[in-house]
Amino acid sequence: MAVPVKEDKNDFIDAEAIAEAVERKNMRFVPIKTDDQLDLQAIHRVRDWLIGVRQ
DSSP: OOOOOOSSOOHHHHHHHHHHHHHOTTOOOOOOOOHHHHHHHHHHHHHHHHHHHHO
8 A cells, every 4th residue: 555755754744644643443553662672672783783794
C-alpha cells in the first residue's frame, strides 16, 4: 500500500502523522523495550562495529 510522504519534516507534521496512525483500526503497537533489552542491543551494535573495523 503506497502512503503519501510529506517532504518537510517538523513537529507539527510528526504530530499530525501520529494522530492519524492512532486512529487506524489495523495499527499494531510494539511493546516498549526494557533497559536490559536496550543494553543488549547496544552491545550487539558495538560488537558488529568492532568486527567491521577489524576486517
